[in-house]
Amino acid sequence: MVSGGRWRFPLQLAPLVAAGLLWEAFGAAGIIPENRLPPPSHVLSGLAEMVTRGLPPGSHLLGHCVASLRRVLGGVVAALAVGIPLGLLMGRSAWLRSLVNPFVELLRPIPPLAWVPLAILWLGIGDGSAVFIIFLGAFFPILLNTVAGVRAIERGLIEAAIILGASRRELFLKVLAPGALPATITGVRIAIGVGWMTLVAAEFTGVKSGYGLGYMIMTARDIQRADQIVAGMLVIGLIGFAMDALIRAAERRLLRWR
């Protein structure tokens, strides 16, 4: 493959670099006013300041990243732990599907952020309610994709396993779970995206520990540092990109058979 391999990454990077240079030039020429959108050079120096001094001073960027990552992962892992088993069962049992689906369809359209007041009432301000809200956002994509994944498994595969003597447990672990895996992974990718969106918004409403990327961006707003607002956004984008790349790498490994 000519387009793959060694040259793919530089080729993908080139347009980004070009856009950055253009943005910088527009800023320098005064076409984009500094107070509306600071040029990349200012954003980068703002970013450097967040690493060295911290925002607010003393709260370093790494700490914000770790705090936010922990919340996202906590919520997504909880969503996996509930969503996959329930999804496998629902995919197999029409009875369970018709029992659970009305709840799913009723709860799913509610934006996770609408749960913030209740989450704070139940779990207080802090990581507990953040994880809970992310769980709500991540749960449905994982559940629904897993259900669809199980239902897409050909009946013949399942019957063959049953004829070969699969127990219920073995059927779930060795046929349904791996068969649904491609769909489940798609669900996880969506879930992580939703998780970040939800998290940052949730952190806008306040955090207890003083750490979190959303909280950091709000702090930058309060002191009117547009460069650091943009820098915070950039960090979130980069982390999201990196996580998706990790999942895609894992997907390639796990689904090599495809």
Add this chain to the structure above:
Amino acid sequence: MELRVEGVEKGFPGTSGDAGRLILGGVSFAAPDGGIVCVLGPSGCGKTTLLRIIAGLERADRGRVTIGDRVVSGTMREIGYITQETTLLPWRTVLSNVELGLEFAGVSPAQRRATARRCLELVELAGFDGYHLKQISGGMKQKVALARALAVEPRVLLMDEPFAALDAQTRNALQEVLLHVLERTRTTVVFVTHNVDEAVFLGDRVVCMTAQPTRVGKSVEVRVPRPRDRTGPELNALRKELLAFLAEQRLNSRTAPVEADLQPPGAAAGSPGTLPNEARAK
């Protein structure tokens, strides 16, 4: 182990006022221990339904299936089942697909690997252990399916048009592999096919189905020693006989719905080419 199918009936419930349809109208035949019975019938005659009932995947409305002295009431490991569409697990390699049934039986990893390798050798697929299914041909997949079914040592093997999707040469090769394997395992086989050549080449007995509601219309013993000559006079004669029977069934199934009230049965047989269409037009 001997397999007996006794008076099996199966209908599908009708929709909105329709009384429903009888698919299997009392099918009976037996496959002696170690014998190969080929079930031959026009397409859509319910052969797959019959095999699914024997496999315990579906229940008969009436009649029963026994292997040895046990009545089949659900799936069991003693009955293997191979279909036309591959039912191998695509995320597993060739070897671990063959190991599947042994895993379910709780066989130790070392032992099931050894058994699986032996079965792959038996179907002439030694050396393909680590291949993924996307890397092997349709014919090879059916060999893997055969190896997987044999690995758990079933007493009866049900085969539902397993070679129908393969090209003629591959099909012939697989038929020979199958016979070679069965010589060793002595498994009782029920082999469903719509292919007369295949039926007479493989079967110790060929059971012919009528059109719906399906019953056994003709049962012929193939008294030709193996290795059989595909184009020899014995098989040719048999082929002719069976093809004639199938043609007759086809005709019956076309005229059946109308002949009851429009035509006396004799008239339908008189001018086979045109009558069905005329009858339908009325």
